[in-house]
Amino acid sequence: MEPENSSAGIAINKRMAVDHLEPSEKLRSKIQVRNPLLRNALSEFFGTFLLLFIGLGIVMQFILSHEKLNTWININLGWGLAIAFTVYTASKTSGGHFNPAVSIAMVTLGKLSVKDFIVYVIVQTLGAILGSAAAxxxxxxxxxxFAGDIRAVTGAKATAGCFCSYPAAHVSNITSFFDQFAGTALLVLFVCVVIDKRNQIPASAHPLFFGLIVMMIGTAYGMNLGYPINPARDLGPRIFSYFLYGSDVFTYSSYYFWIPVIAPLFxxxxxxxxxHLFVGAHIPEQRPDRTYVLVDESNQPLKLADDA
Known part of the structure; x- marks a missing residue:
């Protein structure tokens, strides 16, 4: 048995070590979540909250200033930066999905379990609701x-577009469905390009590339719906705005609301x-560079020669 004072000495040393830590490290030592699912869920919740808090602020500044303080390109640039920096925030935990469409794609690729997917969707949506409320x-x-006490979905004083997508009257629900299908397909396709290790894109650059992908999609196909391409991004703010605008947020355009929720998943x-079908599965394996040391009869090195 160890003497009693040995245990006491260890405890004192641990306390002294903690006392010398920076405040952020002290906090880490006390509250660090070690359960992987809980840790990732926390990151997905917080990251989606930040994404909506920033992203909706960009849209609100555009609409509420009568389109004077922001322009369309500002919206694309702003959302791209919001994606990049929020994904950087969670890059070492969940990886920064913040989007059920990305998460379900990862399930089919074997990178995420169904249980984790369900948890991700719940926390992503909750984060989007609270991010909307904060904005x-x-x-x-x-x-x-801008509108006084009026909270309208349509008309001159309409502000519901600050929260989620509302297609113009001339845009059909069929067009809206394929718009969301195609936009999200482009998003996830290029996410797969970036994360495919065979493409050798440095991990530190991934979040920035994700932001650029969103910018590209917005500048190409934002005209129909404003490119929500994310069920949590559209549904979360819509749920919050229901308490401001009423049932019109769900009944608008023949119950359009389900389209940006379902179409992105497919x-x-x-x-x-x-x-993976057209490109990823066909990328040749890269042979690792090897270096040989040539030796003479006495096992002394002669020179280095790279393997051709």
């Missing part, structure tokens, strides 16, 4: 200045497998 609270005075899976 609204910060811009509440601007909403009141589009994401299609895009992921389209990449």
């Amino acid at each position: 609204y609270g910060l811009y509440l005075d601007q909403f009141n200045h 589009g994401g899976v299609f895009g992921a497998w389209a990449y």
Whole structure:
């Protein structure tokens, strides 16, 4: 048996070690979550919250300033940067999906379990709801200045577009479905390009590339719906805005609301497998570089020669 004072000495040394840590490291030592699913769920919740808080702020600034403080390209650039920096935030935990369409594609690729997918979808949606609420609270005075007490989905004082997508009357629900299918397919296809190790894109560059992908899609196909291409991004704010605008947020355009929730799920899976079917599965394996040391009869090195 160890003497009692030995255990006490160890405890004292541990306390002294903790006392010398920086405040952030002290916090880490006390609250660090070690369960992988819980840790990833926390990251997905917080990252989606940040994404919506920033992204909706960009849209609100555009609409509530009568399109004077932002332009369409500002929206694309802003959302791209929001994606990049929020994904960087969670890159070492969940990887930063923040999008059920990305998550379900990862399930089909064997990179995420069904149980984890269900948890991700729940926390992503909750994060989107709270991010929407936070953005609204910060811009509440601007909403009141723009529309007074009116909270309308359509008309001159309409502000519901600050939260989620509403197609113009001339855009059919069929067009909307394929718009969301195609846009999300492009998103996930290029996500697969970036994360495929055979393409040798440095991991540190992945979040930036994801942001650029979103910018590209927005500048190409944002005209129909504003490219939500993310069920949580559209449904979360729509649920929050229901308490401001009423049932119109769900009944608008013959119950359009389900399209940006369902179509991206199919589009994401299609895009992921389209990449692997047409390109990913056919990338040749890279031979690792090898170096040989040539030796003489006495086992002394002569020179280095690279393997051709």
